[in-house]
Amino acid sequence: MSNDCKVETALDILVGKWKPVILYHILSNGILRFSELQRLIPDITKKMLTSQLRELEYHDIINRKIYAQIPPKVEYSMTEYGKGLMPLLESMHNWGLAHIEHLNEIYGEEEAK
Amino acid sequence: MSNDCKVETALDILVGKWKPVILYHILSNGILRFSELQRLIPDITKKMLTSQLRELEYHDIINRKIYAQIPPKVEYSMTEYGKGLMPLLESMHNWGLAHIEHLNEIYGEEEAK
DNA sequence: TGTCATAGTATCAAAAAGGAAACCATAAGG
DNA sequence: CCTTATGGTTTCCTTTTTGATACTATGACA
Numbered sequence: 001m002s003n004d005c006k007v008e009t010a011l012d013i014l015v016g017k018w019k020p021v022i023l024y025h026i027l028s029n030g031i032l033r034f035s036e037l038q039r040l041i042p043d044i045t046k047k048m049l050t051s052q053l054r055e056l057e058y059h060d061i062i063n064r065k066i067y068a069q070i071p072p073k074v075e076y077s078m079t080e081y082g083k084g085l086m087p088l089l090e091s092m093h094n095w096g097l098a099h100i101e102h103l104n105e106i107y108g109e110e111e112a113k
Numbered sequence: 114m115s116n117d118c119k120v121e122t123a124l125d126i127l128v129g130k131w132k133p134v135i136l137y138h139i140l141s142n143g144i145l146r147f148s149e150l151q152r153l154i155p156d157i158t159k160k161m162l163t164s165q166l167r168e169l170e171y172h173d174i175i176n177r178k179i180y181a182q183i184p185p186k187v188e189y190s191m192t193e194y195g196k197g198l199m200p201l202l203e204s205m206h207n208w209g210l211a212h213i214e215h216l217n218e219i220y221g222e223e224e225a226k
Numbered sequence: 227t228g229t230c231a232t233a234g235t236a237t238c239a240a241a242a243a244g245g246a247a248a249c250c251a252t253a254a255g256g
Numbered sequence: 257c258c259t260t261a262t263g264g265t266t267t268c269c270t271t272t273t274t275g276a277t278a279c280t281a282t283g284a285c286a
Contacts, residue, residue: 006209007133007202013212015128017244020120034263045245050264059212060219070253071262081215088208089120095201096119099126099172102194106173130274147233158275163234183283184232 010088013059018044018052023078023089026062031077061085123201126172131157131165136191136202139175144190174198 014020018041025040026032032040037049053076056062061082067073127133131154138153139145145153150162166189169175174195180186 005133005137005206006213007127007137007205009209009212010205011124011127011133014120014124020118020124024118046264048244060215074263085208088204091201091204092120092123093118095198096122099122100119102173159234161274187233
């Protein structure tokens with residue numbers, strides 16, 4: 001019954017407090033180095049950034065390209081497969097946008113928790 | 114920049130480990146009492162069920178109808194607004210389904226983490 | 227009087243997630 | 257030598273989530 005429900009599978013890939021914003025930046029910029037991501041997302045720790053990137057990589061959403069040089073250089077980009085997530089992300093974004101408005105209508109402008 | 118990204122807003126409504134399955138059951142059954150939800154989702158605790166339902170109610174996704182009788186009777190159902198989530202949930206479900214297959218292709222059938 | 231049912235709360239504990247800070251390897255440049 | 261830069265890893269700690277369990281109110285019924 002409820003085991004047919006794969007919404008959670010999709011959620012797993014997106015959840016993690018930082019994944020949406022990481023994907024957002026990679027999608028907007030195409031290719032980003034680890035340090036560039038750090039700069040774009042100042043509040044994320046290296047540990048979090050690493051772990052989230054690894055999970056996305058495991059799921060074949062992003063590519064990790066290592067240059068054998070020192071200091072190290074590692075570039076992250078969407079995989080072709082990962083780009084297939086875009087429509088879903090857009091739908092979620094749009095729904096989220098509309099929902100914020102809806103909450104405002106219900107509860108007023110002050111803090112829509 | 115990344116503050117335009119409302120993917121997380123959508124995620125907030127769906128995340129919670131139990132919300133997808135709660136929505137699934139309410140969507141499939143139309144109207145469900147608290148105790149029926151408990152029976153359908155045996156592993157959930159009352160506390161979790163209550164808190165998740167309250168959050169969904171706050172976001173105007175579900176209705177909570179209280180009958181003034183004893184023993185108490187409370188029915189949960191989708192709001193009209195909440196039904197607007199269905200396409201998104203379906204997209205997520207479909208993506209999740211396809212993704213499981215994709216992981217199998219990459220890593221083989223044994224445990225797609 | 228005692229028991230059952232429903233829809234919760236309340237309290238405390240455990241587990242999971244997230245964060246801070248230190249540490250590492252290595253080459254280039256001064 | 258010493259410092260700087262990159263892309264991490266490791267350890268420890270705090271916060272957040274989740275869970276287990278007990279408790280509550282109230283009327284019906286035996």
